[in-house]
Amino acid sequence: MKLVENAAGRMVPDEINGQEAIPFKGVGKHRPAGRKYAPPIPTCIDYPGDNNKVAGSLKEALVRCGLRDGMTISTHHHLRDGDLVSNQIFEIASEMGVRDLVWFPSASFPCNAPVIEYLEKGTVNRIEGSMNGPLGMFVSEGKMKGTAVLRSHGGRVQAIQDGEVKIDIAVLAAPAADSFGNAKGTGGPSATGVIGYAKPDYLYADKVIIVTDNLVDLPCWPMEIEGNYVDCVVVVDKIGLPEKIVSGTTQITKSPDRLLIAELTTSFLEKSGLLHDGATMQAGAGGTSLAIAVYVHQLLKKKGWKLSFGFGGSTKYMVDMLEEGQMGSILDAQAFDLDSVKSIEKNLNHIQYPVFNAYNYHSKGNLTTMMDIMILGATEIDTNFNGNVVTHSDGLLLHGIGGWQNCLHARNVIIPVPLFRDRIPVIVDRVTTLCGPGELIDVIITERGIAINPRRQDLIDAVRGKGLPLVTIEELKETAEKICGRPEKAAFDERVVAAIKWVDGTVIDAVHKVKK
């Protein structure tokens, strides 16, 4: 393995975990070749005639699916921080003496910290997926045997489809399922609303296990996962802790400073003309984004405007827009709170829409390019508008990419962030880890001024002279440093602990072990 310079000027490995890796070539520059990956052809003669696929336990199902050393096991993250299934897989594997597994989740949460034990024991070689909190810390300190690979939600679909990652066994928790393996995200004690992140897993995995705490009579309708793709169904007492799967209500920030940023963002959307009747918009579930959704809703009502559709992660505040007539429909990949889960169950215009269809770069179109307004976050933005979402300025890997890279392809990408968090500037001269190229990031909104990417002269012209606090990105950086002092850079070891993939499967940056 050697490090090579990619098109963004970052040094990246040409080989990851023994597999050749393509350095990032520039936005829209890499063209894939060949055909999609496909799992082996099954035959129904291997499955019981009554189609009752219920196995006695998760262990029995894993054994039946041939669990052995070196396999790639995938899971989805719809149970979020209330996931009671994923950790069990590795507990069972450890008991069986299986080694060197690759865990390939669509995201991990602090509740997955017990996996560290299996990483230490050698049951698990590495994680390819987002890493939050304790897992990220473990990786940053160079303690994981293999190299982590971080992908966006769409990048994960692309990697599976293109055969970069071959899933041996997908273990998919389902809030409702029948004995044939039809499964869905609504109903039952652990409802998640949707389970769309599992779509590439069940389509492309060699073996598929459904784990449910809510076995219903056939057919489990409307099914998100079709039983024809499923090998085993496992019934357990509980797949998740409901209070940690969805929040009762997602909370708008109470911080007056963040509300100020939300107000400024809404004012920018209005004065720039980006918000208009029929516009499309996506905002996340962070406290500031929720506040923006509420302010935008008020503005839409005042103007008598309606957004044509919004893309979820849905929250109560999007559901309010839908129900009160300021949004035509919600296309939803995941539900963040109970109001959204209920809305999916009852509202025909609240549509389950897997990221599979929305974010995959290697497909015949991406939903994200249709979005007029995209509100995103970042841990760091640099003076070239490059963005970082996975590491902090101290070099520690603490977050996943989520859909962030995919969403950068929207028409107007707006990032509301505080200029500094405590003493740590968010606007820096060079991002610690490059996750998204600056050419895709249009506007940075801070409490101390709005910087528009010089590539977007149209936006600069649209808002000039309208009373908004316009500054350059360099001025923002200088203001932050004047208040906080000039930060020193984190020091790193040579060892690459994680690779950051771009949406097309190329490597945009590498994360190194932090120096203690």
Place this chain on the structure above:
Amino acid sequence: MKQAITGNVGPRVRSDIEVTLELTDSGGIELNIRSKVKTMYGKAIEEQCRSLLQYFGIENARLSLNDSGALPFVIAARIEAAVKALTNTTRSFIPEMNEENLYGSSRDRFRFSRLYLPGNNPGMFLNAGLHSPDGVILDLEDSVAPDRKDEARILVRNALRAVNFYGAERMVRINQGERGLEDLEMVIPHNVHLILVPKCEDAETVRIIDRKIRDIKDKEGQSERIFLMPIIESARGVENAGEIAAASESVVAMAIGLEDYTADLGVQRTKEGGESIYARNRIVVASKAAGIQPIDSVFSDVGDMEGLLQNVLSAKAMGFEGMGCIHPRQIAVIRKGFSPSEEEMEKAKKIVIAYRDAREKGLGVVALGTKMIDAPVVARAEKTISLAVRLGLLPENWIEEEKAKS
């Protein structure tokens, strides 16, 4: 072993630092830095600590820091406070004045909203000015625990130099009595615009403070006027409101503090406020008689914005020209409440135009439609218009625009 602990630390504390200083007899300076920003600022913090201890002539000490992202002016204040708790140093480490803080104030500027900032909580200082209050109050009095008064004073002094309040009038609420006079020595040389005099009961208190400020200014060679805002918080204060309002040329506004006032009367403070109607009226009348701004008490339910707006509207109806705030989200509501409404502006415009037309035509009597307009009505309309113009709600040349419209 003598030890001093200053500053704050805890799960909810941000942008502050806890400093533990022990003076030792030998061994030089032993530094122990725990900081969430150590990677980015560890070296800078260490350098700052060493140079500060050197400045105060301390050669042997154990200094432990527990830092949650404090800015340099906070670190300096905490260390100075610890040093002063253990030694009799007469030195003070004065941070550089941020040149953006050198703006002035004026007697008749708006004082609709003034945001209270507890003087020992630096995390709330940094963005206070961004919320556009008319004034910020760095409070040394009731929001600071008695055993933290000394360190708060140093912190507030440093904040006056380092923190940009983005054009807000820079106010400090001092303590009562002798401690308050010491507070003045600490803050007056650092471009304070206005001093709030708490629990003021007589004119003499105002004069003592005014004299003290003059003495400090003379010593420092300062020339700008520093304004005073007495706060009336007792029955005796209300009785003496007239003499307090007129006690000095420096007094530009007078406020009422209802928590202490109702406590002094021995009654409950209610949302309706029946128990304080007399006191509030008295403050308004005494202020207007002295040509200063009457300022209402704070509204303490920070979650109830509708209640706050109603409160502001009733205060405005009584004649108040401002109100204190304890949360940044109250600022916009208060400003809106004290600003003339569309309706008020429309009515005032018609009256003023009718009056000017009548005067041009040499008519002695002004009429709007069939209604006669008296001079006081015109005067009130003129006030509304001038307020709207100053707030930027009406252009200077509004009359021409009106005429062009018709």
